[in-house]
Amino acid sequence: MKILIVEDEQRLATLLKKGFEENSFVVDLCFDGEEGLYMVETFPYDAVILDVMIPKIDGFTLLRTLREKQINVPILMLTAMGEVENRVKGLTSGADDYLPKPFDFTELLARLTAIIRRNKGGATSLLQIADLQLDINSKTVTRGGTQILLSAKEYAILEYMALNKNRVISRTEFSEHVYDMNFDLDSNIIDVYINRLRNKLDKKQTQKLIHTQRGSGYILKETE
Amino acid sequence: MKILIVEDEQRLATLLKKGFEENSFVVDLCFDGEEGLYMVETFPYDAVILDVMIPKIDGFTLLRTLREKQINVPILMLTAMGEVENRVKGLTSGADDYLPKPFDFTELLARLTAIIRRNKGGATSLLQIADLQLDINSKTVTRGGTQILLSAKEYAILEYMALNKNRVISRTEFSEHVYDMNFDLDSNIIDVYINRLRNKLDKKQTQKLIHTQRGSGYILKETE
DNA sequence: AGAAAGATTAACGGAAGATTAATTAGGGCC
DNA sequence: GGCCCTAATTAATCTTCCGTTAATCTTTCT
CATH class of the missing domain: 1.10.10.10 (Winged helix-like DNA-binding domain superfamily/Winged helix DNA-binding domain)
Structure with a gap:
């Protein structure tokens, strides 16, 4: 399973990469929305983890752009704001799931595997x-x-x-x-x-x- | 097990930190409600000890804010006022337990372990x-x-x-x-x-x- | 039969983990 | 405050195992 993580906070990015690799994922990293767009268009990922607050192109805009281009890779959004409006905004913009920071890594892992599985058509683990x-x-x-x-x-x-x-x-x-x-x-x-x-x-x-x-x-x- | 203590009285805060560390907890400290909010949103704690009378954002407000944001970490409230109404107010606002000052450290420790255990689903020790x-x-x-x-x-x-x-x-x-x-x-x-x-x-x-x-x-x- | 695709096997090198020693930090005590 | 003892952490070295390469063997198709 290969995923892309778009996250500009170095520390968090590294932590996530390591965490997913420990769970047998292949992880590509990038640090702003522009790079993210390029990577998603270039490689076929099984899922994308997308922070809302990233440089150049913010998460919501990137999400919308991808969906307009009919790129339907499962996307999980992260936000630091923790507000309900963002959650709604995220889901209605076409995100598959949404996780407010802080989160427990186990929680993130569970949700990500869930949306990948859902996307592949299976419901069970x-x-x-x-x-x-x-x-x-x-x-x-x-x-x-x-x-x-x-x-x-x-x-x-x-x-x-x-x-x-x-x-x-x-x-x-x-x-x-x-x-x-x-x-x-x-x-x-x-x-x-x-x-x-x-x-x-x-x-x-x-x-x-x-x-x-x-x-x-x-x-x-x-x-x- | 990692906990956060939000307590502005330096002396008490240090004492508590030391006490819990002696009992194999990892303890983060902070001194007002704003900091507390930030910390709880940023790191995954197994429980929080929250004084009611703290600067910037008081304990009850902080508690309510967290619950509204669906952050369901176990929280134990401390208060100096020792009145029954506060106890009721705390529990109905979503605190998991309540302890009036002054208290015995052993008592606090016992109650905290209890709410953590309850939260993890296990009943036995x-x-x-x-x-x-x-x-x-x-x-x-x-x-x-x-x-x-x-x-x-x-x-x-x-x-x-x-x-x-x-x-x-x-x-x-x-x-x-x-x-x-x-x-x-x-x-x-x-x-x-x-x-x-x-x-x-x-x-x-x-x-x-x-x-x-x-x-x-x-x-x-x-x-x- | 000969070429191309796939199957199989052994061997190497490096990364991940195990182990140990050495250094640093911290708590208790006078 | 300084000394001692123990625990925590770092760092270096050793070991194991897995990912990868590459060479050779087998099958399949024309």
């Missing part, structure tokens, strides 16, 4: 593909009841496939959502991780869940 | 993880019946993990709840304390309770 289960909150994976231990990257790749099950994901799309902006396109790293995931969750199973679409990418689905 | 037991009131720890002596910070970190058992706690989250506002994000102090705790309570035990989640943080749990 439990993803199920045949007898494979992912719990997005605890980031745990089980197949047929037994737990499967995955590394951070392995999990990130599997989670992205699970959130987009029954759809072919290209290597490029993986790289855009699981890696940050300087990804080497000639690398075969996605193949390597697919292989590791297959060993951990499809090996010795009659029903394979990860399938290769030659020339296109990989797909996670239950039926042949 | 005994936390149990496998054969590890923490008594929140006496701040004593035992494993398999034998007592384990911990320093203040060691205890604070363990207590926070115990209150959130079976959930991964990131270093960022630790820093928010166990340290005050100027925490150095590059410090490895959490790692050092985890190491000490492991030496004191997991060493030479077959069942380890503190586990590392690489890239994320630490978790206290009984099962592998």
Whole structure:
């Protein structure tokens, strides 16, 4: 999952980046509205965290601009003002959620995962593909009841496939959502991780869940 | 556990700060209602102690303002007036408890721990993880019946993990709840304390309770 | 058969964590 | 106020493990 944080307070920005990275997100940072606009137009983010009070273009204006351009990435707004009018203003301008400062990081994380999940069409935090289960909150994976231990990257790749099950994901799309902006396109790293995931969750199973679409990418689905 | 004390009498403020710190709290102090409002909006406290008679914004007004802003941190009010009407006024304005001056520090401590516990949903003061037991009131720890002596910070970190058992706690989250506002994000102090705790309570035990989640943080749990 | 795409494997290097020692801060006591 | 003891913190070093690279093997399609 890749997100963009637009926040000019250095300290808070760093804190948030670190916090999300600790929760297996890939995080790009920028510090004013202009940069923010550029980044959102250039890279496909799974969500954006947007402070209201930022230089050059303020949060509300940026939000409106994006929506006018039909860019419908989920957006969570932060504001220091803590007033009800702002909340209303934010939601009616097209923000998906709104969080007044101060907030508990856990709270922010919960809300952000919620709007991403909602956006991807799922309502629950439990993803199920045949007898494979992912719990997005605890980031745990089980197949047929037994737990499967995955590394951070392995999990990130599997989670992205699970959130987009029954759809072919290209290597490029993986790289855009699981890696940050300087990804080497000639690398075969996605193949390597697919292989590791297959060993951990499809090996010795009659029903394979990860399938290769030659020339296109990989797909996670239950039926042949 | 981190609390804020809003109290303009220097002497009392210092005394309270010291008292709570001796009981493993992290304490921020401020001296008038305006500052208080700012602090509560900026940092996530586990509870607030609020004197009624403070400069700029009085306690009741501050309390009401916070509640209107949907900031639901537990608040304990102090008043010098000692009249029944004030008690009623405080509780109906949304305070969680009320204590007339003069009071016994032990009494204040007991009430504060009570409202924090109530707020976190737990009713008991005994936390149990496998054969590890923490008594929140006496701040004593035992494993398999034998007592384990911990320093203040060691205890604070363990207590926070115990209150959130079976959930991964990131270093960022630790820093928010166990340290005050100027925490150095590059410090490895959490790692050092985890190491000490492991030496004191997991060493030479077959069942380890503190586990590392690489890239994320630490978790206290009984099962592998 | 040969080329292209994918699968597999081993190995390296670096980042994250563990550990330990050394320094600093603070509380208690006379 | 100064001394002592302990706790808190910093910093340096060691260890482990994961992300990545790259080389080789296998499959698939023309």
